[in-house]
Amino acid sequence: MNSVESTKYRKTLEDGGVAPEQALAHADALGEALHNLQDTLATKEWVRAEFKEFKADILMWMVSLFMAQTTITVGAIIALIRALPH
Numbered sequence: 196m197n198s199v200e201s202t203k204y205r206k207t208l209e210d211g212g213v214a215p216e217q218a219l220a221h222a223d224a225l226g227e228a229l230h231n232l233q234d235t236l237a238t239k240e241w242v243r244a245e246f247k248e249f250k251a252d253i254l255m256w257m258v259s260l261f262m263a264q265t266t267i268t269v270g271a272i273i274a275l276i277r278a279l280p281h
């Protein structure tokens with residue numbers, strides 16, 4: 196939390212009846228918590244990279260399953276043709 200937001204937050208607390216020392220402590224604690232939280236939040240770049248990797252994995256699975264399904268279908272047709280009386 197930048198100093199302007201911290202000052203506004205502290206002022207809001209003081210206007211609400213919180214003692215100035217407590218308001219300052221609250222503003223400092225919230226600023227520190229928000230600063231530490233920024234290190235763990237996902238960024239747009241991270242989400243885009245993960246989504247790109249996810250799309251590649253989905254495509255790989257779709258192609259693999261399509262090939263497996265085609266192989267099974269062709270195998271079943273060949274088995275049916277062989278089973279028919281000539």
